[in-house]
Amino acid sequence: MKRKSFIKNIIAASTIITMDGFSTLANAMNTNNNMKNKSSEFASFGAIHLNNTSIQKSTLFWTEVVGMKLRYSSEHLAEFGTESKTLVVVHQSANRPYIKGYSGLYHFAIHAPNIEAFASMIQRLHKHKYPYSPVDHTMSKSVYLDDPDGINIEFTLETPERFKRVVSDRGLRIEGSDGIIRSASERLDVSEILSGLENDVLPESISDGSYIGHIHLYANNVQQSNAFYLRLGFIQFNHYPQFMYADLGAGGDYQHRIVMNSWHGQNRPIAPADSAGLRFYQIEFKDRDRLDKSIAHLTEFDKQDDGYWLKDPTGNKIFLT
Template identity: 30%
Template sequence: MNVPPTIPYLQLPAERIGQAPPHHTLPATVRLSTVTLQINDLDASLDYYTRIIGLHLHQQEGRTARLGTPDGQILLELREKKGVKYAPHRGRLGLYHFALLLPTRDDLARFVRNALSLGVHVGAGDHHFSEATYLQDPDGISIEVYRDRPREDWQVTEGGEIVGRGDPLDLQALAATASTTPWTGLPNGTTIGHMHFYVGDLDNAARFYHAGLGFPKVTWSFIAPFGLFMGAGGYHHHIGVNTWAAGSAPSGENDARLLTWDLVLPDQTTLDRTIASLHAEGFATTTTTDGVLASDPWGITVRLRTL
């Protein structure tokens, strides 16, 4: 691939970052929130997500648990369904991974140091805009834990595409930079940074996430022809999609899988515009007591709600 010339991110006016959706554009103030997973064994999952990932248990009712940051921000809900099948790598359409964004590089370094000390297998990559680690829960569901580089360190093309890469990241070197502050789990300020999905094709994925929900396209050629990144407010991506499992069936009722993910909008006006945009693209919405549900062509369901 011929890589076009790049310039520092901040040299390009904000309105020239990415490709705008046709109907409406989500504002920079949107945020991703609770990810709800269907898992096989709640006890095993709670041990993994608290001891290894570092989430804090806040609520448990029956075989459902809610976890998050020390100050009570709920990032993950686990719902047990005994007997669900292990999530096969690139074997189902649906969740590729959900990503936990840490506030600082030292948070990531201490997370890595702790995970390595527990003997956990950790994958890693340097994406230029972020440093990322990858882990797998007891059901085969993938989790990214990462930190962002400052935007002044990002690169873009003159056409407004954010430069993304998949370079190696030395985990031992990263862990060696960790401060002596003890690891007590994920800190306040940790958020759901992005969601990444296996989809059947990029055009229909863009119709839902870009044209429907309103996320601008921000990286396209660097991960072509198998992927697309979309993000609001010039972010490197809130949504990633890839076709690595194209041809597979969507995750089903008896699979370990993503049930819903939450997109939190700043106000009712933005919610109404997003619903209208989805309808304009032919996607149905369902209003419930705790938000508005919409599903992409492969059954991946987002819950839209306001602050």
């Protein structure tokens, strides 16, 4: 399979369920239910920490283009987020931009709490004439963009209520809850999303309900990485060893939380430490019991007063609290 066709099919496959019996549940859900069901998940993400080449460029991007608030800054560090929480922390520690072809971060996603917030995120990109790619995954609506160093970021609206089943004959396609079978990576109708905005006035910042909703990693070995996150307690959603892809959930209806692939090539080394990319990311368990059970299945970690530091099989650094 050619790489472009392969990626087109599998990116969409990463956001689908393989259970026909899900259709009854899918028809019953709506956006408000999605947020309520998210609250039942046993873990979520804290801030994503990035290595970048310039605090100045990063600040302009995250505040003006993305619409986050600058919550703290120093000479070599800046924190960005909503009114109440930090979502992204940038460290000016890289000497060169993001380099493709290595293991490490593929992209991470900032999820909007509702369609209005998602539309405002896209509208802000239009205002700044910032390039992005719109994709409809049925289980979610997304746009993809790069930060100034080439780190890929996804803006996402979770829509699992639109999904009915996977149609796998003649390639991967998806039947929606409306009975229509579509491409697994349909082009997102941005104009329809923006039509719901009441006016052209942008809010001062992104919605306070925005959150880090999933992280997608380039793994040097998908089987090993998938097994590692299962030991942490995450729940298998999709697993396609033949396509070098897997993703896992945390107990809610939207199960695409930790994602991994080896589309860049198997056994590739992690990205050079002096390049822009992922520094570490944080997983926050809802209760101490869950955290303790996760740690009990691990042998290598560094315990500190505020949590546990560890690495996944690829070498991505994780902070568990």
